[in-house]
Amino acid sequence: MRADLAFAMERLGGFDAAHRSLVDRLVDHLDAVLAPQTDLWDCCPLAAGCWRPGVIRPPTPHQYRVPYVGPQYMSRGIVLVGMNSRDDGLSDVAFRGMADMLASFRSGRRSWGGPFQYRAARLVGLLAASQDAGPLDEEPSLDKLADLLLESARVQAVQCSPGPMNSRRSPRPQMWRNCPSLIVEEQIRVLNPSVVALLGTGTLRAIQRLEALKVQWNSLWRENNNCFARGTLQAENQTAALFALFHPSYVGKWTRSITALKQSLEEHPVHLP
Numbered sequence: 082m083r084a085d086l087a088f089a090m091e092r093l094g095g096f097d098a099a100h101r102s103l104v105d106r107l108v109d110h111l112d113a114v115l116a117p118q119t120d121l122w123d124c125c126p127l128a129a130g131c132w133r134p135g136v137i138r139p140p141t142p143h144q145y146r147v148p149y150v151g152p153q154y155m156s157r158g159i160v161l162v163g164m165n166s167r168d169d170g171l172s173d174v175a176f177r178g179m180a181d182m183l184a185s186f187r188s189g190r191r192s193w194g195g196p197f198q199y200r201a202a203r204l205v206g207l208l209a210a211s212q213d214a215g216p217l218d219e220e221p222s223l224d225k226l227a228d229l230l231l232e233s234a235r236v237q238a239v240q241c242s243p244g245p246m247n248s249r250r251s252p253r254p255q256m257w258r259n260c261p262s263l264i265v266e267e268q269i270r271v272l273n274p275s276v277v278a279l280l281g282t283g284t285l286r287a288i289q290r291l292e293a294l295k296v297q298w299n300s301l302w303r304e305n306n307n308c309f310a311r312g313t314l315q316a317e318n319q320t321a322a323l324f325a326l327f328h329p330s331y332v333g334k335w336t337r338s339i340t341a342l343k344q345s346l347e348e349h350p351v352h353l354p
Contacts, residue, residue: 083108083117086147089176093183095152095231104150106271114263115145117172121241127259136253137244142170145240148268149175151231158275158321158354159208159232161201162265162284164328165239167250175235183230186223200329201280202226205233207339208276211346212353218343236268238284252283261287266294273317275354281328285310296323300345308334309341322351 086108090096096104111117116124120143122132132138146166168174178194185193186202206221209229221229239252239260252260265288269277279285282302289296295315302310302325310325324345326338 083172085171086173086176089173089180090152092180093152093176093231097152100150100152100154103154103271104147107150107268108147110267110271111145111147111172111264115240118142118144121145125240125263127263131241131253131255131259132243133255139170139242139244139250143241144170144172145264146175146237147172148237148272149179149235150272151179151233153232154234154272155354157209157212157229157232158273158319159205159212160234160236160269160272160274160277160321161204162236162238162269162277162279162288163201164281164284165237165242165250165252165256167242170242179230179235183227186227186230189223191223196332197329200335201235202230204278204326204329204339204342205229207342207346208278208351211350212276214350217346234272234274236265236272238265238287240264257283257287261291266291269294269314270317273319274314274321275319276322276351277314277316277324279323279325282325284328285325288314298323305341306337308337309345311345319354 120141122128122138182193182198191199206226206229207217210217239256241252241256242250243253244250279288296312298310298312300311308327312323314321314323324342326342327334329335
């Protein structure tokens with residue numbers, strides 16, 4: 082394991098051999114596809130299509146990012162899949178960022194990283210409450226949310242973040258087409274989750290195209306006021322409950338998605354792995 086990543090994981094603490102091995106497998110796959118400590122446009126085999134002339138590059142470094150895996154992830158198997166990272170471009174940033182966010186939560190501040198982080202944490206809280214057969218209408222304390230984030234993982238559908246630092250840095254269409262099958266498909270298979278939540282319509286479209294994961298929808302996006310979908314995802318040897326919601330950055334739309342999720346979980350709870 083790389084020294085910078087090992088140090089970031091130490092800040093979180095509590096990683097046993099099984100969870101360290103899980104992170105090692107994710108790193109090994111990234112190393113096999115991309116060169117560590119190298120800008121993605123120089124090492125990715127599909128970079129020529131994604132970083133065509135006119136696509137603005139962010140400041141270097143812009144390395145691959147290792148997905149965050151909590152030190153108790155296997156106890157719940159909850160995975161959130163976001164759009165892409167918008168950060169300092171270093172490979173350990175997901176772990177460093179999570180350590181900072183948990184410290185903020187435990188000190189009583191929920192504003193770290195803007196509204197996205199707190200809403201994503203609340204999503205984990207809802208899924209965990211369903212697993213525990215608990216009430217879905219209670220808002221957990223920030224300390225409780227911090228504990229639950231240690232039992233979850235986060236994956237980004239796209240590794241790259243084009244554009245200047247002060248922009249939204251959303252993935253280009255080519256990145257949406259190339260990265261999920263090159264990187265994310267194997268990451269989800271390695272994590273072998275019990276519950277997967279897709280954040281954003283771009284993420285929904287990208288993941289459902291991955292034939293190796295065998296996505297099946299029981300309740301379609303268009304059947305739920307275009308704000309929610311539910312189905313299953315086959316990863317490795319486990320069938321995971323699959324949910325699609327609006328991206329947490331969209332306040333009104335996110336509220337619609339969460340309301341639909343609560344109703345779905347009340348009717349059909351998810352279970353612990």
